Amino acid sequence: MSWRQFWKKPDQDNEQKERPAATPDPPGLGRPRVTPPEQSGTPGQRVLPAHMQRIVEERKRPERPPLDNRAKLARLERARLAAIFDVEQGELAASPVNPWRDRISLLTDAMKTVEEDRRKLQQVEPAPYHPLPTTPILDIAVETEPVASVSFSVGSEWFGFAEERDWAERGHSVTIGELKLRAGDAGALVPADTPDDLIDALRAHLGESLFVFASDMRDRTLDQVELPADATLADLGKPCPVCGGWQDWMGRCQVCRNRDANLQLLKREENRLLSDRAREAEERHRLEERLPVARRRLKDIETEIAALQRQM
Ligand SMILES: [Zn+2]
Secondary structure (H helix, E strand, O other): OOOOHOOOOOOOOHHHHHHHOOOOOOOOOOOOOOOOOOOOOOOOOOOOHHHHHHHHHHHHHHHHHOOHHHHHHHHHHHHHHHHHHHHHHHHHOOOOOOHHHHHHHHOOOOOHHHHHHHHHOOOOOOOOOOOOOOOEEEEEEEEOOOOOOOEEOOOOEEEEEOHHHHHHHHHOOOOOEEEEEEEEOOHOOOOOOOOOOHHHHHHHHHHHHHHHHHHHHHHHHOOOOOOOOOEEEHHHHHHHHOOEEEEEOOOOOOOHHHHHHHHHHHHHHHHHHHHHHHHHHHHHHHHOOHHHHHHHHHHHHHHHHHHHHHHH
């Protein structure tokens, strides 16, 4: 079956008979009307998909019984107002000063700010650092059953970590719980010669790095990987090659990670602004491009109104 047959209405013949022949639309003035092609077929047999049915319904509308002139005039008046709005929007879009250009320039300014922030963030500030002694980490002991626990000593300080008991009891054999510090004080590992203004930062770093170390010992045991034999306190705070701050046992620098996360946020913001700007430009362009069509439609409607008024 050809696509054209979709447009053929089952009751096409009946409707055409019902259409009053006395009041034809003025030639060339009416809206374009879809005339169903003259074809033979068995009407009503084909079940159209929903979207095609909607199109067919749309096409049927101009074939409704003609409105009386007053109602027709009211309908044309509404169409005229809509067309005027389209023309005005198009003219606004085409004029040198317009709200789309204003919004585009605001978005461009915002993008410049974001770019500037990004550039500033990319300039790496040296992070605070103080070296740690090569005190060996000894007596590393790991239990994995019934709950994971890790212990080790650094100099005279003994550290004990254990998973939350309820993690194991809930039967999560795959999910690994987080270790908690049970014994030991990271502050005891801060070297005596640490400058006063770095003591708190170093204590916080060591607290984190000890946790990372303990977690790695647990994971290695679970993965049956050998434990390190020569780990030292210095390994818990090597200098970061990028910012010079402390790295944790796994070689990760918190300062650099925060910076990278902020850079990613700014990148996302930049992309959002970029697509907003493109959308504004597209809309302005579309309205400007459609202006001649909108003007033509307005003219047609006005001609149709004038013709109708002459009949009334
Ligand atoms: Zn760093």
